[in-house]
Amino acid sequence: MSVNRDQRVDLEVVANLIPPQSRVLDVGSGDGSLLELLQDTKQVDGRGLELSQRGVNECVARGLSVIQGDADKDLEFYPDKGFDFVVLSQTLQATRNPKLVLDELLRIGNRAIVSFPNFGHWRVRLSLFIQGRMPVTKDLPYSWYDTPNIHFCTIRDFVNLCDELGATVEKATALDANGQKIGLSMPWWFWNFFGQQAVFLLKR
Amino acid sequence: MAVLRARKTNNEADQPSSPVLRFGSDKPLKLDAGTLLSPFQIAYQTYGTLNDARSNAILVCHALTGDQHVASTNPVTGKPGWWEVLIGPGKIIDTNRFFVICSNVIGGCLGSTGPASTNPATGKPYGLDLPIITIRDMVRAQQMLIDHFGIEKLFCVLGGSMGGMQVLEWASSYPERVFSALPIATGARHSSQNIAFHEVGRQAVMADPDWHGGKYFEHGKRPEKGLAVARMAAHITYLSEAALHRKFGRNLQDREALTFGFDADFQIESYLRHQGMTFVDRFDANSYLYMTRSMDYFDLAADHGGRLADAFAGTKTRFCLVSFTSDWLFPTEESRSIVHALNAAGASVSFVEIETDRGHDAFLLDEPELFAAINGFIGSAARARGLTS
Numbered sequence: 206m207s208v209n210r211d212q213r214v215d216l217e218v219v220a221n222l223i224p225p226q227s228r229v230l231d232v233g234s235g236d237g238s239l240l241e242l243l244q245d246t247k248q249v250d251g252r253g254l255e256l257s258q259r260g261v262n263e264c265v266a267r268g269l270s271v272i273q274g275d276a277d278k279d280l281e282f283y284p285d286k287g288f289d290f291v292v293l294s295q296t297l298q299a300t301r302n303p304k305l306v307l308d309e310l311l312r313i314g315n316r317a318i319v320s321f322p323n324f325g326h327w328r329v330r331l332s333l334f335i336q337g338r339m340p341v342t343k344d345l346p347y348s349w350y351d352t353p354n355i356h357f358c359t360i361r362d363f364v365n366l367c368d369e370l371g372a373t374v375e376k377a378t379a380l381d382a383n384g385q386k387i388g389l390s391m392p393w394w395f396w397n398f399f400g401q402q403a404v405f406l407l408k409r
Numbered sequence: 410m411a412v413l414r415a416r417k418t419n420n421e422a423d424q425p426s427s428p429v430l431r432f433g434s435d436k437p438l439k440l441d442a443g444t445l446l447s448p449f450q451i452a453y454q455t456y457g458t459l460n461d462a463r464s465n466a467i468l469v470c471h472a473l474t475g476d477q478h479v480a481s482t483n484p485v486t487g488k489p490g491w492w493e494v495l496i497g498p499g500k501i502i503d504t505n506r507f508f509v510i511c512s513n514v515i516g517g518c519l520g521s522t523g524p525a526s527t528n529p530a531t532g533k534p535y536g537l538d539l540p541i542i543t544i545r546d547m548v549r550a551q552q553m554l555i556d557h558f559g560i561e562k563l564f565c566v567l568g569g570s571m572g573g574m575q576v577l578e579w580a581s582s583y584p585e586r587v588f589s590a591l592p593i594a595t596g597a598r599h600s601s602q603n604i605a606f607h608e609v610g611r612q613a614v615m616a617d618p619d620w621h622g623g624k625y626f627e628h629g630k631r632p633e634k635g636l637a638v639a640r641m642a643a644h645i646t647y648l649s650e651a652a653l654h655r656k657f658g659r660n661l662q663d664r665e666a667l668t669f670g671f672d673a674d675f676q677i678e679s680y681l682r683h684q685g686m687t688f689v690d691r692f693d694a695n696s697y698l699y700m701t702r703s704m705d706y707f708d709l710a711a712d713h714g715g716r717l718a719d720a721f722a723g724t725k726t727r728f729c730l731v732s733f734t735s736d737w738l739f740p741t742e743e744s745r746s747i748v749h750a751l752n753a754a755g756a757s758v759s760f761v762e763i764e765t766d767r768g769h770d771a772f773l774l775d776e777p778e779l780f781a782a783i784n785g786f787i788g789s790a791a792r793a794r795g796l797t798s
Binding site: 250252258261262264265266267268269270271272273274279282283284287 | 727729748749752753754755757758759760761762763764778781782784785786788789792
């Protein structure tokens, strides 16, 4: 939805976290890439919620079960624990109330999978530190005035929010600029510095 | 010509030119009004072939003034079927692949029992002696037709507007018999504004002296003026301001200047008059009263303790809803509230809103995005149902 589609290296990481035949809700399903991947490779019972009408119509034309809706407003209509997994990929930073959205994800799904661009990445820090300007990178191609991404956070920020919401981090993965996983043995500060994107598997 | 057609319509009520299924006194239709309708009949059309597993049947539900002739020439008007743009050999709903059934609703006037049908108790047309018919009554009758074909589970039930109401009723009343449901440009209840428009139409019919308290056939008359006015008013609600302006603007009809009289100076007036006049040739006035009433009475949530989600509790049916941006009769919010209820019920649901200025009637027109959505939904449902292409 808000990040360059070609750069969605996180999709496979997300897909690998989901066992076959799961019930999955993809919040911010975009053009349906993840849902289609999950249906083809994992035979999941997949549903999508997408803000842009164009994205929804494309998804439905491709045979995916997707509705137009807003993560900030429409999650309340889903029942408790209605899904095995609720996925929010590259969308959290574009929501108006990320805390509420994350809370809803943990209510609706037995597990929540959240991926987001890490604002603590060294390139971002460098841009601010050296140039004194908001970063515009391959992954985050928008200028400050036209970006849909209104709530950036760092990996550390996100871990703090999970603590606040009483969510357990079952698994976390950070991807570097080349889409390679950063070694598990590395400490948080290392992830926060070199991770360009992060994928979290949460439970509450 | 109009008189000939009128007679033809009347004949179609008892002896339709399409197949008809007659139910005797052993199989009455239980009506929501609290009475039994018996005997009664359902006129229908089918297209394509039912497969051996009886798993490829699609039921099409028609709208307010529609009929069973969905994909073949209408015997009264001589015009193509009302949804031939969508249904037929090689079309989006491919009759080489699916067995398509469409029946005239109970209360209609093209062969299913309705106010123009002969009341066996009197030998005269029912008129207003026919009990009020509800959407649920229509669906109950359709279910008896489906039983007749030995079809346990319909692959898909689809329809727009009043047809969409029937789709929702089907999915709610017989969830185990509906594999997929496609309600288009519809609502789970008729809004106050929509009831208001219908009431204007009914009052126009009843104000026509030729209506004779509903017994016009016995007087050799038909309330054509009243019904035409009803249709003119209703027709405006099927379009949108933008589409009217695009099509007609303030253009004058066959004249250079205003006539300073009450002739149809404007093209839009002439157009509406034509719509009204052609409608009375093909439709029965009392049937129009019954059809509009059935929609007014429809309130699916009220039938389930006021909670729409309870109408779909535990459903396994796959849903796809479609609305149009310029539809002010059934605005997108109506579809969205159904979607929210289906979400709450944990149902599988897709929802597409299509950008168009063609208003409510868009569902009957050549709308590529509508067709893409239907194609995608039907295709994936067919794969899930194990139907090969």
